[in-house]
Amino acid sequence: MSHTILLWSVAFAQVCLAIAMALAALRMFRGPRAQDRVLALDTLYVNSMLLLMVFGIRTGKTIYFEASLVIGMLGFVATVALAKFLMRGEVIE
Amino acid sequence: MLPYPLLSASLVLMWLALNGFTLGHLLLGCIVSVFASWGMAALRPAEPHFGKWYLLPKLFAVVLYDIVLSNIAVVWLIVTGGRRERRSGFVTVPLDLENPIGLAVLAVVVTSTPGTAWLEYNSVRRTVLIHVLDLVDEAEWQHLIKTRYEALLMEIFR
Amino acid sequence: MSTMEHAGDLPGWVALLVSAFLVIGAGLTLVGTIGFARLPTFYERIHAPTLGTSWGTGGIVMASMIFFTVLSTRPVVHEILIGIFVTVTTPVTLMLLARAALHRDRSEGNPNVPAEAPAEDPVPGE
Structure with a gap:
């Protein structure tokens, strides 16, 4: 019984995160301004990181954890660089 | 040798948490943390003053x-x-x-x-x-x- | 749907606990992103993703930690690193983005943002 509940809640979590990623992508296309798109990209990164962790629970493999850590780090650096670009118009000062 | 002992200790802990506890990783983590704390010292961050x-x-x-x-x-x-x-x-x-x-x-x-x-x-x-x-x-x-x-x-x- | 054979020997109450954390985490992330898609201005939208990065991440990290700790019968603390990392980095990105947005709005003369407070006394000779 509880095993079935776990199966369904993993599926629920995956569906929720997939919808969340779709909504973030929608905001990225709609904008309206550059800062909205950058924030949407950051949200997309966080959501995909969480989705990979749920995949890890589903498959029982820890390799997904490494992938989500890498995505988290790359997402942080990318968003900081984009925010600097928005502020000054150049990344390296 | 160790300008920031707390930073070095937490780096070793993080290294072991990521790689699993073996003697080799303990040594490697210690070496990495020593070099990282030297790099931090080169940046000369403001000294934190803890009260309570x-x-x-x-x-x-x-x-x-x-x-x-x-x-x-x-x-x-x-x-x-x-x-x-x-x-x-x-x-x-x-x-x-x-x-x-x-x-x-x-x-x-x-x-x-x-x-x-x-x-x-x-x-x-x-x-x-x-x-x-x-x-x-x-x-x-x-x-x-x-x-x-x-x-x-x-x-x-x- | 796959059967998740690897979770076969998980005790019932652990499975329920993991399910609860998963549902809470994913649900909060979804609600945060819905808010992100619906709220009308950028400065309101900037609040919505913090739902996903505070308890959204917290819930899924807790679920993963409990799951792998019970399955492999040793404490798994990997996930805490992701939790700490997300907690420390999200405010940095949000602050930088908010400052960039303020800067852009001010340089365009948008009346809806507060003006930059001037420095009290301009240093003479500069």
Whole structure:
């Protein structure tokens, strides 16, 4: 019984995160301004990181954890660089 | 040899948590942490002055509690949508806290709590501009930030 | 749907606990992103993703930690690193983005943002 509940809640979590990623992508296309798109990209990164962790629970493999850590780090650096670009118009000062 | 022992220790712990505990990884982690702390020393960061550091768990508990409450509040706001008149706006809060690390912690606390976001700190006037999602009363937010977080942070970081 | 054979020997109450954390975490993330898609202005939208990065991440990290700790019968603390990392980095990105947005709005003369507070006394000779 509880095993079935776990199966369904993993599926629920995956569906929720997939919808969340779709909504973030929608905001990225709609904008309206550059800062909205950058924030949407950051949200997309966080959501995909969480989705990979749920995949890890589903498959029982820890390799997904490494992938989500890498995505988290790359997402942080990318968003900081984009925010600097928005502020000054150049990344390296 | 070890300019920042706390930093080195936590780097070794993180290395072992990521790679699993073996003698080889312990040695490698120690070497990495020594070099990393030398790199940190080359940056010459400001020396942190801890006052009542034992109040840190209290701050942690207060923040955790507030994050739970504001999560519920923001979820309620989003789910009920525009059914009720809601006003969001900017609040300027004057701060007495001057310690840079204390300010950084305050910024992290304010921003990671849903519903409030730290926008910019003016170091000349010592005010901070925050944005509040559900702004009912400006004075109430100023009072909340000053009494709930700033007073505690001023005791922790001298 | 796959059967998740690897979770076969998980005690019932652990499975329920993991399910609860998963549902809470994913649900909060979804609500945060719905808010992000629906709220009208940028400064309001900046609050919504923090739902996903505070208890959204917290819930899924807790679920993963409990799951792998019970399955491999040793404490798994990997996930705490992700939790700490997300907690420390999200405010940095949000602050930088908010400052960039303020800067852009001010340089365009948008009346809806507060003006930059001037420095008190301009230093003479500069």
